Amino acid sequence: MGREPAAGVSTAMQEHWEHYEHGADIGVRGIGATMAGAFEQAALALTAVITDPVGVAVHDAIDIACEAPDAELLLAQWLNALVYEMAVRRMLFGRYRVEIDGTRLRAQAFGEPTSVERHRPAVEVKGATYTSLRVAPTADGGWMAQTVVDV
Amino acid sequence: MNLDELVRRGPCEWEVPMRGDMRVPAIVYGSEALVAEMDDKVLEQASNVAKLPGIVRASYAMPDAHWGYGFPIGGVAAFDPERGGVVSAGGVGFDISCGVRCLLTGLRAEDILAVQRPLAEALFARIPAGVGSTGAIRLDVARMEAMLVGGARWAVDQGWGTPADLERIEERGQMPHAKPDKVSALAKKRQRDEMGTLGSGNHYLEVQRVAEVFDESIAGAFGLRVDDAVVMIHCGSRGLGHQIGTEFLREMAIAAKGFGIALPDRELACAPIRSDLGEAYLGAMRSAINCALANRQILTHLVREVFAGLLPAARMPLLYDVSHNTCKLETHRIDGHERALFVHRKGATRALGPGHPELPESLRLAGQPVLIGGSMGTGSYVLAGTARSESLAFSSACHGAGRAMSRHQAVACWRGRQVVDDLAARGIMVRSPSSRGIAEEAPGAYKDVSEVVDATDAAGLARKVAKLVPLVCVKG
Numbered sequence: 053m054g055r056e057p058a059a060g061v062s063t064a065m066q067e068h069w070e071h072y073e074h075g076a077d078i079g080v081r082g083i084g085a086t087m088a089g090a091f092e093q094a095a096l097a098l099t100a101v102i103t104d105p106v107g108v109a110v111h112d113a114i115d116i117a118c119e120a121p122d123a124e125l126l127l128a129q130w131l132n133a134l135v136y137e138m139a140v141r142r143m144l145f146g147r148y149r150v151e152i153d154g155t156r157l158r159a160q161a162f163g164e165p166t167s168v169e170r171h172r173p174a175v176e177v178k179g180a181t182y183t184s185l186r187v188a189p190t191a192d193g194g195w196m197a198q199t200v201v202d203v
Numbered sequence: 204m205n206l207d208e209l210v211r212r213g214p215c216e217w218e219v220p221m222r223g224d225m226r227v228p229a230i231v232y233g234s235e236a237l238v239a240e241m242d243d244k245v246l247e248q249a250s251n252v253a254k255l256p257g258i259v260r261a262s263y264a265m266p267d268a269h270w271g272y273g274f275p276i277g278g279v280a281a282f283d284p285e286r287g288g289v290v291s292a293g294g295v296g297f298d299i300s301c302g303v304r305c306l307l308t309g310l311r312a313e314d315i316l317a318v319q320r321p322l323a324e325a326l327f328a329r330i331p332a333g334v335g336s337t338g339a340i341r342l343d344v345a346r347m348e349a350m351l352v353g354g355a356r357w358a359v360d361q362g363w364g365t366p367a368d369l370e371r372i373e374e375r376g377q378m379p380h381a382k383p384d385k386v387s388a389l390a391k392k393r394q395r396d397e398m399g400t401l402g403s404g405n406h407y408l409e410v411q412r413v414a415e416v417f418d419e420s421i422a423g424a425f426g427l428r429v430d431d432a433v434v435m436i437h438c439g440s441r442g443l444g445h446q447i448g449t450e451f452l453r454e455m456a457i458a459a460k461g462f463g464i465a466l467p468d469r470e471l472a473c474a475p476i477r478s479d480l481g482e483a484y485l486g487a488m489r490s491a492i493n494c495a496l497a498n499r500q501i502l503t504h505l506v507r508e509v510f511a512g513l514l515p516a517a518r519m520p521l522l523y524d525v526s527h528n529t530c531k532l533e534t535h536r537i538d539g540h541e542r543a544l545f546v547h548r549k550g551a552t553r554a555l556g557p558g559h560p561e562l563p564e565s566l567r568l569a570g571q572p573v574l575i576g577g578s579m580g581t582g583s584y585v586l587a588g589t590a591r592s593e594s595l596a597f598s599s600a601c602h603g604a605g606r607a608m609s610r611h612q613a614v615a616c617w618r619g620r621q622v623v624d625d626l627a628a629r630g631i632m633v634r635s636p637s638s639r640g641i642a643e644e645a646p647g648a649y650k651d652v653s654e655v656v657d658a659t660d661a662a663g664l665a666r667k668v669a670k671l672v673p674l675v676c677v678k679g
Contacts, residue, residue: 071611073609073611073612074270074609075242075244075269075270075271075276075606075609076269076270076271076276076605076606076609077609077610078609078610078611102334120453121457125453125456125457128453129453132449132453135445135449136389136393136446136449139393139442139445140392140393140395140442142335142337166334166335168333168334168335168336168636172636172637172638172639173333173334173335173403173636173637173640174334174403174637174639174640174643175334175403175404175610175637175639175640175643176333176334176335176402176403176404176679178297178298178404178445178448179297179445179446179448179449179452180449181272181297181452181470182272182273182293182452182456182468182469182470182472183271183272183273183470185469200272202272202296202297202298202445203403203404203610
């Protein structure tokens, strides 16, 4: 139970995403009250590599399920599932809902078809790598999930 | 990078002596200035590669090496299947067979300048570029299989190009032993609409002017004179390659333990060449190489159509086509004996020297053209393979400039519009669907490719032949 955030910490925690530097590419990092929250934020960071997530309408929902032997591979698997869905459906996602049960992840991604005019997508993500791949509790009782994506 | 950790072996050759679990030394090629500027991670990653089973001679880093995934970008390593050697999905990367091809035009730069704007518009209209763009070609299951086996040869059979093109492509345009049945349904689906598309990021199509010739004799053999116009295409295996890279990286990372391979970094995920997984990856990866070759061949056809419309005098034979991210079975001489090795080149170009039997007759005296892409502003280079390169780094050379700053820093420094205007003022016409994409790829975000090329030449990896500067650039 030691890693379960106290309610106060949870509400005080600012869920957010950020990018970090990696030579030729970009690191995506999500911070959340839970591991699932951190995965949602990391996915927003992924969208932000391509376009501003705020500008993506969230009227279509798609279901995603994946599993992996550990939390870190699960993060890579999750981000790669999104890379795949974005490529095949030619969609962008602006909101995510993630549930994690052990080594399994079920999620919904909300978005719309890519519009070059409106979204002005900067770059296509080829895949999530295992470089600096990390899923870990944070000092304030939340979770952090990060990896570098290849663009 | 701290030079004190390295032993200098020559003006442009540095050795990381074996330590810890390293099975061979790591060798970094580059001038003192370039190596000093390299990220410490290059050293760490090149040393990690040296720990993998079956590695032969050394783990190499080219003069443009930078921090990559598992392998450094600009990394070269060969593995012997008879000595437990491995094949690594991370060692090839996501964009399998990403590469560059160069077309001659038979035109002079002034011919291009006379139609520069309409040519830029026509190329931008005709070449699908950027996120979400689709090609005009839809492949059903049977044609997808044929493409994955046939590569550029398949594309030529479809009418996209001529048989003469195939002579000027590595493996004559068709990577043998591709196994499309090892390519997942997901990867094939991801490729369905992406044949004949450029992609995004650092991928581009440029019309260039030969600005300088350094070796008249080899340039003559390549058909390059000062002020000639050429076309350079940089792109890869699109969604299919990315998906294969993603899937096998995962599978190899999970399976490594079962093979008794201790991975110094998960991204170095690999499997014995002589294993079902290793062979499955090779079959899939070779299919992706064919996909990249077919893709560049289709783009070539589109470019030729655009030129035929605007510049009917153009004659556009292929100078050469090189791939940067590959693992290939090659014969190399090790300690006096010929051995069949699986050579990984991650962000490195194969550079066969004069006389190599794999070169077409027309290039055998000059050596293989080595095409080095630079940034939008600084220009590109044509080099030629040397005989020495074989003993230096299994006949390999650099592949490009490498970034000097991250995409984030670049966006903070420049706006896309401003970059386009600045380049226009210098006579370079840029077209792209993404303004932010242009800012991320701004010339100032890249190292000067000249320094990398000079070091490659000085190290003996390849010989400098000509410098090219852009006139028109279509960015993905």
